[in-house]
Amino acid sequence: MSKFNFPSIKETNDLSNLRKEVRNFITKSLNHKDFEPSADAWVFSASPEFSKKLGSMGWLGMSFPKKYGGNERTALERYVVTEELLASGAPVAAHWIADRQSGSQILRYGNEEQKKSIIPKITAGECFFAIGMSEPDSGSDLASVKTKATKIENGWKLEGRKIWSTGAHIANYMIVLVRTSPASENNRHEGLSQFLVDLSLPNVSVKGIPDMTGQRHFNETLFDNVILSEDALLGVEGKGWSQVVGELALERSGPERFLSHFTLFESFINEFKNILIKSGSKLIGKLIAELQTLRRMSFSIASMLQNGESPETQAAFVKELGNKFEKTMVETLREFSNIIPLYEWPSQLQNLFEDATLRIPSNSLRGGTTEIMKGIIARQLGLR
Ligand SMILES: Cc1cc2nc3c(=O)[nH]c(=O)nc-3n(C[C@H](O)[C@H](O)[C@H](O)COP(=O)(O)OP(=O)(O)OC[C@H]3O[C@@H](n4cnc5c(N)ncnc54)[C@H](O)[C@@H]3O)c2cc1C
Structure with a gap:
């Protein structure tokens, strides 16, 4: 049963300060109209210029060795940066795969020439992967x-x-x-x-x-x-095979599995909080509690990755529960349209909601299907 253990990891002051730094950067970028928050931005919203900017801030390939252009920061620091970027709907799609998994895969298995020629370009936000x-x-x-x-x-x-x-x-x-x-x-x-x-x-x-x-x-x-x-x-x-299995733990465990549509959730709450306080706080509170649990699980996995573990089973949990959370969140907002008709939603909120409605169904496929995630978990439980 040890694979179901998610040790509780506290956010240190240093991490909270980094979080503030990223939030300030995002606020400035939004004020400069550098980007428009979008739904599922890590898949759909690519801006090579924005990626380059993140590279210059030292926020790509953060944990990579300095000799290849990285910053030798921790997986928890990377977690904090990615969480803030995702929560704001920033255009991170161009570099997402390179930063999340391909760079680490090259560092782990690549030869010196591959590392020297590619990793510095990833950390500069100038080299993208599929x-x-x-x-x-x-x-x-x-x-x-x-x-x-x-x-x-x-x-x-x-x-x-x-x-x-x-x-x-x-x-x-x-x-x-x-x-x-x-x-x-x-x-x-x-x-x-x-x-x-x-x-x-x-x-x-x-x-x-x-x-x-x-x-x-x-x-x-x-x-x-x-x-x-x-x-x-x-x-x-x-x-x-063994190489690709390790890569999947990186692919499935991160906050993109439950924050793809956070910008919709947050904007909805901010827009209608006066109504929600009177009727709806229970439903919204339940979603926030689930989200908080997912964050803690994913943060815990980041610390396992930091310790050199390969937490594929825990990653399957985050992937599957994250998928369920996002689906329920959009369905819950749809229920609210009974009391707050869609035409009363600001147009930006309507757009985020429409995009989420059309994109959520693919969550149960991308990164591995629901049945496959449940199969991985069932194997760990000794059920298959
Ligand atoms: C938005 C999006 C982005 C994607 N991005 C990438 C990408 O960048 N790179 C990439 O390589 N792939 C990508 N994929 C592909 C994705 O990984 C596959 O769609 C997924 O693994 C399922 O494979 P499949 O589509 O061939 O379906 P199939 O494997 O044919 O599955 C069809 C159905 O059968 C079920 N099924 C299959 N086998 C079993 C089993 N053993 N037990 C129970 N049920 C089973 C599945 O759960 C599913 O419901 C992406 C998919 C989407 C939707």
Whole structure:
């Protein structure tokens, strides 16, 4: 049962001061109209200029080693910065994946050349990443990927197709999970490898796919016999499965899993607090309590990551409960439209609400589906 332990971590004065610093920065940015708060900003709202600004503040790759341009700050400090940025709906999508997982993956498994050439650009907010896991016929069952890399003289030949890759249209690189050799009879996780693929290489084509909102944030990427150099291999050939599993803990455990629509929640409360105090404080209070619990769980995971642990099961909890929280929050606000008709909501609030309504359904898919998260938790409980 130890995997269900979420040690309680207190926010120190230093962390609270950092939080204030980020809030001041955001207030200034909003006053300068540097950005308009948006829903699901870590997926939909990309601003390379804003990313660069965060890089210059030292808020990207915060925990990365100084020798690669990082600041050697803690995962808890990174947590505080990302939480504030998410809560304000700031345009963080361009660098999000590089800062959250790809940079750490390169630091953990990459060779010196990969680290030296890429990490400083990530910390400067000048190099963006996409995740190349899912394929048209492989999503939940990731071990069944068919994209393959074949050894050739001085390198590799990459053939196949990845799908749903968020931000691939603005990314410089994609970390691609591929087969480099057939799975063995009793272990289908063998023979997978990760590659660091420069998306500007010949024979790589990235095509946007519109989602329900009509926006294009994810993509299909075709690798049509792309020639990769030898050092495009990330980590150890054949060990891609264990590498990718560790990456998923970074992907699923952060505050973006429950703060994607916080700007809607906060604006709604601020706008209608006088009405909510009379009728609705119980429902809103319940949501705030759930949110607070999720924050503590995610903060606790950040401290586990800081200690070098790989908390995949705890991450599945945050991902699943965060998804449920966001869905319930939007449904609760919809219920309130019975007493506060939508046409009385300020237009910015209406827009946030409409975006959230259309985007929430994808929460139960992105980053791993509800059934897969529950399966991970059930395995830990010894139920499967
Ligand atoms: C907004 C968004 C962004 C995304 N971004 C990325 C990205 O950047 N990079 C990337 O690689 N992928 C990305 N994805 C893809 C996402 O990871 C997959 O959609 C997800 O893993 C599910 O895979 P699938 O769509 O192939 O569905 P399937 O795996 O075919 O699943 C279909 C249904 O069957 C259920 N199911 C499947 N297997 C089991 C099982 N063993 N037990 C019980 N139920 C099961 C699933 O829960 C689901 O309900 C994104 C998806 C979305 C919606």
